[in-house]
Amino acid sequence: MNRKLTELIASKLMLIVTVFSVSLVFIIAFALFQRGSRVLMQVSLYDLLFSSAWYPTRGEFGFYPFIMGTLWVTALAMVIAIPICLLSSIYLAEYAPSKVRGIIKPLVDLLAGIPSVVYGLWGVLVLVPFIRNYLAPLVGAKTNGYCILAGGIVLAIMVFPIIISVSEEVFRTVSNELREVSFAVGATKWQTVKHVVMRKAFPGFIAAVILGFSRAFGETMAVLMVVGNVPQVPSSIFDQGYPLPALIANSYGEMMSIPLVDSALMLAALILILVVFLFSVAARIVLLRIERRAM
Amino acid sequence: MDRRKLEEAIFKGLMFCSIFLVVGSLLTIIGVVLIKGLPALSIQMLTQIPQGGYYLGKEGGILNAIVGSLYLAGGATALAFVISLPVALYIEEYAGRSKLADFARLSLDVLWSVPSIVFGAFGFAIMTFLGMRASLLGGIVTVALLILPIMVRAMDEVVRMISFELKESSYALGATKFETVVKVVVRQALPGILTAVLLAFGRGIGDAASVLFTAGYTDRIPSSLFDPVATLPLAILFQLGTPFPEVQNRAYASAVVLTVIILTLSIVSRLLTKKLTKYVVR
Numbered sequence: 326m327n328r329k330l331t332e333l334i335a336s337k338l339m340l341i342v343t344v345f346s347v348s349l350v351f352i353i354a355f356a357l358f359q360r361g362s363r364v365l366m367q368v369s370l371y372d373l374l375f376s377s378a379w380y381p382t383r384g385e386f387g388f389y390p391f392i393m394g395t396l397w398v399t400a401l402a403m404v405i406a407i408p409i410c411l412l413s414s415i416y417l418a419e420y421a422p423s424k425v426r427g428i429i430k431p432l433v434d435l436l437a438g439i440p441s442v443v444y445g446l447w448g449v450l451v452l453v454p455f456i457r458n459y460l461a462p463l464v465g466a467k468t469n470g471y472c473i474l475a476g477g478i479v480l481a482i483m484v485f486p487i488i489i490s491v492s493e494e495v496f497r498t499v500s501n502e503l504r505e506v507s508f509a510v511g512a513t514k515w516q517t518v519k520h521v522v523m524r525k526a527f528p529g530f531i532a533a534v535i536l537g538f539s540r541a542f543g544e545t546m547a548v549l550m551v552v553g554n555v556p557q558v559p560s561s562i563f564d565q566g567y568p569l570p571a572l573i574a575n576s577y578g579e580m581m582s583i584p585l586v587d588s589a590l591m592l593a594a595l596i597l598i599l600v601v602f603l604f605s606v607a608a609r610i611v612l613l614r615i616e617r618r619a620m
Numbered sequence: 621m622d623r624r625k626l627e628e629a630i631f632k633g634l635m636f637c638s639i640f641l642v643v644g645s646l647l648t649i650i651g652v653v654l655i656k657g658l659p660a661l662s663i664q665m666l667t668q669i670p671q672g673g674y675y676l677g678k679e680g681g682i683l684n685a686i687v688g689s690l691y692l693a694g695g696a697t698a699l700a701f702v703i704s705l706p707v708a709l710y711i712e713e714y715a716g717r718s719k720l721a722d723f724a725r726l727s728l729d730v731l732w733s734v735p736s737i738v739f740g741a742f743g744f745a746i747m748t749f750l751g752m753r754a755s756l757l758g759g760i761v762t763v764a765l766l767i768l769p770i771m772v773r774a775m776d777e778v779v780r781m782i783s784f785e786l787k788e789s790s791y792a793l794g795a796t797k798f799e800t801v802v803k804v805v806v807r808q809a810l811p812g813i814l815t816a817v818l819l820a821f822g823r824g825i826g827d828a829a830s831v832l833f834t835a836g837y838t839d840r841i842p843s844s845l846f847d848p849v850a851t852l853p854l855a856i857l858f859q860l861g862t863p864f865p866e867v868q869n870r871a872y873a874s875a876v877v878l879t880v881i882i883l884t885l886s887i888v889s890r891l892l893t894k895k896l897t898k899y900v901v902r
Contacts, residue, residue: 328796335798339710344770346707347727348793350734353742360745412631412638420635429643431890438819438882440826446860446875447649450656482645489642507639515628536733543735545829546857570737570829577833587748594741598734605733609726 336609361592366467373473373592378492379556388596393558394473394566395591399541401477401562402484407534409481410488414530415428417489418496419518430490437486439465440441454552455562466563471553474562481546484537492610495529496522498615529615535608539601545570569593650879657876666877670839675859677768677866682874685855687841689878691756691888692849696763700771700820703764705806705813708775713801725776732769737829739766757845759835766830767820774819778812779805782845811896818889822882828853852878 368386376387417426427609459472499522507517523530552563554575573593579586670683707724715721743762780807790800804811806859823882828851829860852874859871 328799329677332796332798334709336714339706339714340691342703343710343715343724344707346703346772347724349765349768349790350731351726353734353738356742356745357738409641412635413642416635416639429639432643432646436642437645438822438826438886439649440806440828440853440878440882442826442828442856443649443653443875443879446856446871447652449860450652450872453649454744459759482649485645512627513624515631516624534736539733543733543737545735545737550857550860556804570735573737573741574829574832591741591745598738601733601738602737605730606726608627609729613722613726 333471350598354595357591357595357598359587361539361588361595364588364592367585368589373589377558379575381514381583381586381589384585386585388569388593390556390558391567391569391572391593392596393544393566394556395570396444396553397473397559397562397566398476398480398539398552401473402480402541403534403538405477405481406484406488406537410485410492410533410537413485413528414489414492414496414533415518415522416495419522419561430493433486433489436482437490441483441544441547442550444479444483444546448475448551449548452478461563464563466561468563468565469553470566471551472537472563472567473552473559476552476568477562477565480541483544484541487540488537491533492526492530495526495533495612495615498529498618500524513554528611532608532611532615535604539604539608543597543601543605544571545574549574571596583587641745650883653872653875653879656869657872657874657891660873661876662873665870665873669841670900674839675862675864675867682850682852682855682877683869684839684841685850685852687854688756688835688849688876690827690839691842691856692763692831692835692851693821695760697765697817697821697865699764700768700824700869701817704768704820706777707772707806708779709801711772711776712779713805713878725845725859728772730768731775735829736766736827738834738855739763740830740833743830744853747834748824752833753846754836754848755846756835756849757829759851760845762830762834762858763824763827766827767824771816771820772773774816775809775813778816782808805815811893815889815893815897818885818892820860821838824887825872826853826878827884 335474347603364386373386373388374392376385377389378385378387379390417429421429452475453470455470456472456475457468461468461470468553503521503525504517507521507536508514510610534583537610548568549571552568552571554567554571555565556567559566576586576590645833647722662681664679665681666686667683668679669684670682671678674680681694709726711721715724739762743758743765747754747758786804786808789802795803831851835851837850837854838848839850840847842849856871856874856878859867859874862868
């Protein structure tokens with residue numbers, strides 16, 4: 326009887342902890358909404374999203390330059406990362422001998438473990454001077470090196486491991502029969518990859534990209550260190566920008582002193598979590614389908 | 621015929637370039653940090669807390685941040701472990717292939733994607749609600765939530781791999797589900813669980829955005845859970861932000877410390893997995 330009781334108590338406790346963990350993402354969103362709703366009573370949602378006026382002391386909270394900053398940096402990062410990750414994961418899944426893969430995969434995993442501050446430091450030490458002294462003069466742009474481009478490159482490197490490891494898995498779920506059929510009709514390896522494997526794995530690759538996107542979208546520290554943090558709507562990749570996560574991180578001091586700022590920043594965090602929520606749910610559902618089909 | 625071969629060759633070349641870029645960026649990041657940081661690293665950096673005028677280039681070290689980071693990441697990992705293990709076991713062994721298990725995995729994956737600055741903001745919101753100041757405890761709870769999904773999903777993967785026969789034999793001997801889970805499943809999954817813990821610890825010790833609001837910063841080593849605590853990532857950020865080259869050099873040295881910790885964790889977890897999996901029944 327005692328054992329049965331232990332069983333009952335243990336399983337109920339585990340259920341409670343599980344329910345808590347599973348609902349955590351909703352708890353976070355709700356708490357942020359609670360805190361953020363105060364600013365919504367004073368400023369209209371339209372002004373918050375599409376006004377460029379960020380004057381917290383006057384009660385004007387326009388997120389537009391920050392949203393644009395985030396979109397520019399993230400979009401640039403994806404433009405850089407997508408082709409590199411696609412080719413790398415095709416190489417790892419289709420071409421690389423297993424020995425080479427055994428060396429490269431742990432290195433890619435290692436890349437995922439590097440803290441964002443170290444990425445940012447590398448950006449400050451290498452990327453920023455490189456852009457200031459070589460790249461910008463080359464194309465005739467004027468910048469001190471802290472710009473959207475620096476943020477985009479750092480972010481791209483940060484999402485490499487996510488996109489590569491997920492899409493490599495996806496490529497490997499494509500069944501070998503399909504490849505053999507393609508070889509049998511005389512296709513080269515690359516033709517097989519291009520017409521058969523890629524077609525089959527395309528949704529999964531998109532899902533991997535979306536996962537990378539949602540990681541890049543909210544990345545804070547590394548971007549904050551190299552992007553310049555000037556609240557303006559960027560018009561070129563050599564402009565400075567000020568992404569939303571960086572705004573939250575930098576406004577800590579003001580949070581305590583100026584009324585409504587904390588509420589506005591909580592709302593900014595809510596925007597981040599909503600966007601990430603939509604994108605990652607979509608990506609995960611696609612991946613889950615692929616996993617089911619492969620089994 | 622030739623065109624097809626040419627296309628193959630071109631794309632193969634591009635693939636090599638891509639892989640080279642990916643691996644190369646990893647190596648330059650680690651290389652640059654080591655080259656810049658190692659000359660600035662000294663025993664004093666590792667064994668002293670900042671003295672007066674440290675941020676102007678005077679005496680001292682970053683012991684406060686090293687110890688603070690270890691406290692914070694250690695506490696967060698312990699807390700996250702206590703929550704994660706039951707969750708992973710429940711999802712896998714109790715919920716099985718039900719809708720709840722699918723939903724739980726999806727929800728945890730979404731939580732994994734949530735930016736760390738959002739965790740920081742959430743932690744800050746909860747702490748102001750409770751009237752708490754930035755403290756070790758606040759940081760531990762926030763980072764624990766941040767690494768929770770990483771840990772659960774990593775444990776979930778290993779628990780799933782345990783053979784059905786093993787569990788069946790345990791049931792055949794009359795063990796209850798909980799006894800089976802604790803005495804068979806956990807023991808079998810131990811190497812994987814350890815890897816998950818190390819992975820989460822590494823993520824916790826490297827994250828800056830979540831502790832910015834919640835853990836504060838101090839030049840002292842915290843003596844209670846309610847003291848603010850310094851962390852290595854923030855030490856790097858703040859030292860880099862000063863206009864003095866000597867202090868910036870210390871930021872590079874701090875980055876070496878952090879990077880070495882992360883690399884060691886990753887290597888140890890790899891070795892451990894290899895060593896411990898020898899005793900796992902397949």
